[in-house]
Amino acid sequence: MALQLPPGVNRRYAALAAIALGAIWLWVAFDRPYKFPDHIAWNIYSNRPLSGQTTEVRDVFDFPPLESESIKSICGETQWNQSVVFTCDKSVGGIGNLRNSILNCVRYAISAGASLVVPSIVLRNTSDISQIRTGVETDMSYMFDTQHFLDSIRLSCPSLQIHSSINDIKDFENAHEVISLLPESLVEHVPATGLPEPEAWRSQFYTWLEQYSTPEVTGPMIINLGRSYLQYPIYSDAKLFALSFGSILKFRSDVRVLAVKTLQSLADTYFLTLDLTQDILPNAFFGAHLRTEKDAVEGWPAPDWIYSRFETQSRVYLEQAPRSSSSVIYVASGDLNEVAKFAHNASTSPNNYSVTTKFDLLKGKDLEELQALKWDQQALVDFLVMLKASDFAGIGHSSFAWNVALKRHVLATNKKHLDGPQMLSDELSQIYGNIRGYPEYAACLWP
Numbered sequence: 001m002a003l004q005l006p007p008g009v010n011r012r013y014a015a016l017a018a019i020a021l022g023a024i025w026l027w028v029a030f031d032r033p034y035k036f037p038d039h040i041a042w043n044i045y046s047n048r049p050l051s052g053q054t055t056e057v058r059d060v061f062d063f064p065p066l067e068s069e070s071i072k073s074i075c076g077e078t079q080w081n082q083s084v085v086f087t088c089d090k091s092v093g094g095i096g097n098l099r100n101s102i103l104n105c106v107r108y109a110i111s112a113g114a115s116l117v118v119p120s121i122v123l124r125n126t127s128d129i130s131q132i133r134t135g136v137e138t139d140m141s142y143m144f145d146t147q148h149f150l151d152s153i154r155l156s157c158p159s160l161q162i163h164s165s166i167n168d169i170k171d172f173e174n175a176h177e178v179i180s181l182l183p184e185s186l187v188e189h190v191p192a193t194g195l196p197e198p199e200a201w202r203s204q205f206y207t208w209l210e211q212y213s214t215p216e217v218t219g220p221m222i223i224n225l226g227r228s229y230l231q232y233p234i235y236s237d238a239k240l241f242a243l244s245f246g247s248i249l250k251f252r253s254d255v256r257v258l259a260v261k262t263l264q265s266l267a268d269t270y271f272l273t274l275d276l277t278q279d280i281l282p283n284a285f286f287g288a289h290l291r292t293e294k295d296a297v298e299g300w301p302a303p304d305w306i307y308s309r310f311e312t313q314s315r316v317y318l319e320q321a322p323r324s325s326s327s328v329i330y331v332a333s334g335d336l337n338e339v340a341k342f343a344h345n346a347s348t349s350p351n352n353y354s355v356t357t358k359f360d361l362l363k364g365k366d367l368e369e370l371q372a373l374k375w376d377q378q379a380l381v382d383f384l385v386m387l388k389a390s391d392f393a394g395i396g397h398s399s400f401a402w403n404v405a406l407k408r409h410v411l412a413t414n415k416k417h418l419d420g421p422q423m424l425s426d427e428l429s430q431i432y433g434n435i436r437g438y439p440e441y442a443a444c445l446w447p
């Protein structure tokens with residue numbers, strides 16, 4: 001078996017690797033397992049093709065359907081109403097927006113005791129990414145694993161009935177005309193930290209609904225929920241509820257596998273030994289979210305212009321880079337011209353950082369698969385890679401950055417993450433901006 005070794009790998013490691021390869025070969029040859037066991041670390045050897053066989057990719061971003069006691073207990077206390085059905089098909093934007101909006105639909109369905117039609121997603125305009133409200137709808141499997149969603153609801157909130165489509169609703173022929181509702185519009189004043197009394201929403205909802213009740217119509221009331229974003233205070237239920245609820249959504253399997261392959265290639269390229277089963281990969285790479293794409297530059301509110309500038313992001317990220325004790329910066333960005341500018345800055349900085357992206361790391365068929373995905377789907381690969389970065393940086397008006405940082409924060413020991421010096425600061429992430437500048441993210445974005 002010819003073994004191509006990178007320069008600088010000494011004989012002892014080569015011998016060890018050869019033994020390991022031999023063992024793996026024997027085991028693959030005789031056992032043909034579908035998955036590698038937990039104890040095998042991905043390292044620079046483990047994903048080399050073995051005897052012409054491609055090794056199976058262990059999907060470290062997969063997880064079983066959620067069975068959460070805290071969600072079960074809230075659902076168990078709910079009075080369910082067979083005659084009220086919610087639809088959730090107005091979710092727009094990137095992953096941070098979509099995820100939060102869909103989760104809010106489910107949370108409001110639980111509040112009302114309503115059933116829910118499987119959510120759908122509004123597609124971004126591919127020829128102008130700053131247009132997110134196109135009215136063109138697609139299935140939630142565009143971003144998420146729908147079966148995982150259905151299984152998680154069944155396990156964590158069995159009374160919440162999910163309809164596969166609007167036609168699936170019982171007695172649909174006799175339904176009322178569909179009514180639209182932006183859930184938060186029932187509340188007079190919603191502060192930045194979200195609904196002041198989410199527990200009062202149910203009765204506000206039924207009071208509002210009464211005006212539509214007509215005795216001659218016997219069928220269900222179908223309510224089309226508007227896009228709900230950063231208005232539901234996630235910590236109003238038990239903390240465990242807030243921390244687990246987001247796991248009813250899981251990314252689709254092809255992007256999870258691409259993210260694993262991206263990390264494997266990163267390990268290969270930079271000679272890192274990584275155990276991808278770890279939540280955070282220490283001393284491996286710094287993840288920087290360069291949010292200077294067209295939609296962001298056009299969409300950002302004026303007071304934030306300083307953080308939306310390339311120069312600012314480049315400067316603060318390179319200042320933070322030494323925290324990760326690595327010379328590699330993985331950049332999440334949907335704009336390769338911006339990445340090239342940053343790569344130049346990074347390589348001319350005193351620490352001469354190497355900058356890489358999913359487009360550099362994925363090869364051949366994997367790269368083709370990535371390129372065939374839409375812009376927002378490609379971003380899912382970055383989202384997953386960022387979750388495992390040694391350190392992470394983003395800017396304060398990006399829900400993508402907040403979502404990544406808040407998920408990482410669950411693992412952080414510094415719990416005073418909102419007390420500065422930046423908008424979010426813990427030992428795993430920094431989100432740049434003025435302290436407490438956007439309280440809605442920490443208060444209303446499901447991690």
Ligand SMILES: *[C@@H]1O[C@H](CO)[C@@H](O)[C@H](O)[C@H]1NC(C)=O
Nearest residue numbers: 079081083084206209213221
């Ligand atoms: C269920 O919803 C209907 C409206 O369709 C309403 O009249 C009724 O009071 C609700 N029942 C409960 C228990 O909330």
Ligand SMILES: *[C@@H]1O[C@H](CO)[C@@H](O)[C@H](O)[C@H]1NC(C)=O
Nearest residue numbers: 125126127128131133134136
């Ligand atoms: C997408 O954007 C292009 C260019 O602005 C425009 O011509 C087209 O109508 C848009 N499509 C949709 C579905 O909004």
Ligand SMILES: *[C@@H]1O[C@H](CO)[C@@H](O)[C@H](O)[C@H]1NC(C)=O
Nearest residue numbers: 311314341344345346348349
């Ligand atoms: C980074 O790039 C910007 C603009 O491209 C430039 O103004 C700045 O001086 C660069 N910084 C470094 C450290 O190279």
Ligand SMILES: *[C@@H]1O[C@H](CO)[C@@H](O)[C@H](O)[C@H]1NC(C)=O
Nearest residue numbers: 347348349350351352353354
């Ligand atoms: C930075 O590192 C690269 C290799 O990663 C090397 O080719 C380049 O010469 C270095 N640049 C400087 C200024 O040291």
